[in-house]
Amino acid sequence: MKLSLRSKLSLSYILIIILIVSSASFFTNFLLEKQFREYVIAQQVQENQRIVDLIAQHYQEDGGFRPEVMESIGLDALKQGVIVRVRDSTSLIVWDAMTHDHAACVEVLAHMQQNMNSRYPNFQGAYVENTYPIEQNQQLVGAVDIGYYGPFYFTDSDLKFISTVNITLLAVGACSLVLALILGAEMAKRISNPVSRVILAAQQISRGDFRERITEKSTTSEIIQLTGTVNDLAETLQQQESLRRRLTADVAHELRTPLATLQSHLEAMIDGVWQPDTARLTGCHEEILRLNRLVGDLERLARFEGENLVLDKTSWQLRQLVERITQNFAAEAKQKDIQINLTGADPAVFADQDKISQVVVNLLSNALKYTPAGGMIELALAEADDTVEFSVRDNGDGISPEDLPHIFERFYRADQSRNRLTGGSGIGLAIVKAIAEAHQGTIVARSRQGAGSEFIITLPKHAN
Numbered sequence: 086m087k088l089s090l091r092s093k094l095s096l097s098y099i100l101i102i103i104l105i106v107s108s109a110s111f112f113t114n115f116l117l118e119k120q121f122r123e124y125v126i127a128q129q130v131q132e133n134q135r136i137v138d139l140i141a142q143h144y145q146e147d148g149g150f151r152p153e154v155m156e157s158i159g160l161d162a163l164k165q166g167v168i169v170r171v172r173d174s175t176s177l178i179v180w181d182a183m184t185h186d187h188a189a190c191v192e193v194l195a196h197m198q199q200n201m202n203s204r205y206p207n208f209q210g211a212y213v214e215n216t217y218p219i220e221q222n223q224q225l226v227g228a229v230d231i232g233y234y235g236p237f238y239f240t241d242s243d244l245k246f247i248s249t250v251n252i253t254l255l256a257v258g259a260c261s262l263v264l265a266l267i268l269g270a271e272m273a274k275r276i277s278n279p280v281s282r283v284i285l286a287a288q289q290i291s292r293g294d295f296r297e298r299i300t301e302k303s304t305t306s307e308i309i310q311l312t313g314t315v316n317d318l319a320e321t322l323q324q325q326e327s328l329r330r331r332l333t334a335d336v337a338h339e340l341r342t343p344l345a346t347l348q349s350h351l352e353a354m355i356d357g358v359w360q361p362d363t364a365r366l367t368g369c370h371e372e373i374l375r376l377n378r379l380v381g382d383l384e385r386l387a388r389f390e391g392e393n394l395v396l397d398k399t400s401w402q403l404r405q406l407v408e409r410i411t412q413n414f415a416a417e418a419k420q421k422d423i424q425i426n427l428t429g430a431d432p433a434v435f436a437d438q439d440k441i442s443q444v445v446v447n448l449l450s451n452a453l454k455y456t457p458a459g460g461m462i463e464l465a466l467a468e469a470d471d472t473v474e475f476s477v478r479d480n481g482d483g484i485s486p487e488d489l490p491h492i493f494e495r496f497y498r499a500d501q502s503r504n505r506l507t508g509g510s511g512i513g514l515a516i517v518k519a520i521a522e523a524h525q526g527t528i529v530a531r532s533r534q535g536a537g538s539e540f541i542i543t544l545p546k547h548a549n
């Protein structure tokens with residue numbers, strides 16, 4: 086059976102309250118009645134003794150049993166449901182309630198029986214008689230027989246007391262039930278409302294509306310966590326979505342220019358407007374090379390930015406790798422008359438060698454690209470307790486303060502016209518950043534326009 090959280094909570098409250106109230110009523114009733122029964126029995130014993138003492142006292146004061154005094158005592162006792170018979174030392178009856186008013190006695194006993202049966206339908210009661218001796222100076226002067234409906238009985242006021250207690254218990258139970266229902270419904274509402282909000286928000290999010298956020302406040306820590314998590318999820322999805330859109334737009338934008346150039350050039354040649362000479366075909370070829378580079382960069386970026394970027398981490402010497410790559414760039418550097426210097430220690434790093442060589446290649450090729458002829462590139466290695474630092478500093482064009490915060494974004498190129506010449510697609514630094522972060526490392530850039538730039542990558546030295 087499927088029940089809402091609210092119904093389940095409300096039902097649990099009702100069940101708990103019914104259990105508490107009924108068990109409290111049952112035990113109170115049970116204990117109270119038991120105590121009250123014992124009290125009534127003790128009272129009966131006391132009352133019997135009081136009557137006997139009163140008769141003995143009058144015997145002493147009057148020097149014998151005076152029937153009219155006995156009658157007054159006996160009639161008083163009868164009102165309490167007690168039937169008295171007084172006998173003298175020869176067992177001669179001085180006064181007997183039964184003889185005096187048989188009908189009243191029978192009526193009293195019947196009334197007590199009725200009281201007891203109203204309370205306990207199966208009560209096994211019967212007439213009980215106890216005999217008490219009356220003594221004067223250790224001499225037996227008579228006896229009193231006291232009879233009542235036994236083993237015990239409740240008078241009208243006793244019954245009234247018991248029913249008042251029960252009614253009070255019932256009223257308390259009913260009041261707590263109503264109160265619990267109101268409070269339970271309120272509590273259930275407080276818990277289920279935010280959960281319903283979360284469900285609604287999650288449904289909106291699953292339909293693709295990532296702007297949805299839960300703003301309701303709650304004082305329940307689990308609900309706060311739940312709403313926080315759903316909001317974070319929506320935030321992440323929204324970011325992913327905008328990233329995806331931007332990437333598609335950026336790729337389309339990047340492809341449009343070389344494709345448009347190719348199209349117009351080829352159309353001009355087909356229409357015979359242009360002769361397909363070497364220079365024009367070389368232009369087309371360059372555009373194709375640019376497209377190829379872009380696709381290659383995109384592939385690499387997708388690989389490095391992918392969540393499943395698998396790193397083959399080992400411990401190796403960073404300097405050797407940097408030296409090797411520098412040699413690969415030696416011809417290009419010589420051609421541009423740029424001097425490359427490498428200084429610093431030979432630290433070991435715990436990283437994926439392939440990926441880090443990509444980082445060094447990207448940083449070094451950028452430095453060569455953006456440093457004019459006659460410039461200088463300083464490569465430096467340094468190590469701290471847990472990290473290794475590799476920096477690439479050039480005295481080239483530099484980056485403006487407006488561009489500096491964005492250079493690690495995909496397709497971001499600081500100077501469009503300059504980049505057109507250098508042929509960059511704006512992906513190289515995004516790849517560097519993705520690799521650094523995958524290694525739990527960092528990359529920072531410092532630059533002053535016209536005074537050169539410095540890129541510093543920090544990598545962990547040991548396995549975490």
Ligand code: ADP
Binds near residue numbers: 455484509510
């Ligand atoms: P690109 O393929 O265009 O070089 P990158 O992601 O490698 O793309 O670099 C992004 C932008 O950062 C570049 O277009 C360039 O404007 C700037 N940049 C990167 N490295 C340097 C550098 N050493 N000196 C000056 N500008 C740089």
